[in-house]
Amino acid sequence: MSQSSKRESKEVDDQELAKACMEGNTKAQALLYERHSGQMMALCLRYGKDYEEAQDMFQDGFIKVFNKLDKYDGKGPLGAWIRRTIANNALDHLRRTKREQRNISLFEVDYKIDADMEVHPMEEDEPMITADKLTELIGQMPDGYRTVFNLYAVEEYTHKEIAEQLGITESTSKTQYRKAKAYMRKLISNEIKQPIRE
Structure with missing residues (x-):
């Protein structure tokens, strides 16, 4: 990107x-x-089972963003509104595909996620894993766990909101949360070849 286009990008609110x-x-x-586009594609990669599905979610999502811009009221950051629109589209896509009956809920993550930074475990003496590797591990999770991980950990939906979005109860969410957390810990433990404390 040229210096002039960078300046222009910053000047337009x-x-x-x-x-x-x-x-x-x-x-x-x-x-x-x-x-x-970069952040939104990263978001879709966390929802899709593979790159092709994520690409479909991304393209459909951006079409919806442009078609629904009149719904943006300007009260919050445009990026947050776009993120919500893309995430909702990804959920719609997962519902349409009906790959499996999902028993899904919330997932609490002990890792701080930032697409441009490393992911740091909460305990300082635990090993670090990069955000790219964490995204790859998320892709290995069952569809339901992966969806929940994104809604709760990345999109910051509440138990109630996710229950409403996915047609499940909050108690189901809490139960599956524990299972999803254990599953993700196992994936990370296998990746770094040493146990992660509970």
Whole structure:
């Protein structure tokens, strides 16, 4: 990206950008896409079972973003609204595919996730695992666990919200949370070749 386009990117705020996109300004649409596509693709990779499915979620999700920009009220960051729209689209995609009857719920993560940083265990003396590797491990989880992991740990939905989104009870969420946490700990333990404390 050129220095001038970087300056332009910083100068255009969320509300101006959304308004220009709704008016059909292709330059603004390209800027919005450029500004958010990397993080949104990373989000879809966490939901999809493979790259191809994640790509479908990503493309469909961005179409919805552009089609629903009039719903953005400007009260919060545009990026957060886009993230929610993409995540909801990913959930819709999972419902449509009906790959399996999912018994899913929430997942509590003991790791701080940032796509551009390493993932640091909560205990300082525990080994570190990179965000890229964690994303890869998430992809190895059963569909239900993976969906829950993303909704709770990444998207910060509550137990109640996830229960409503997925048509399950909060108690089911809490039960599956414990199973999902144990499953993820096992994956990480296998990856770093040493036990992780409970």
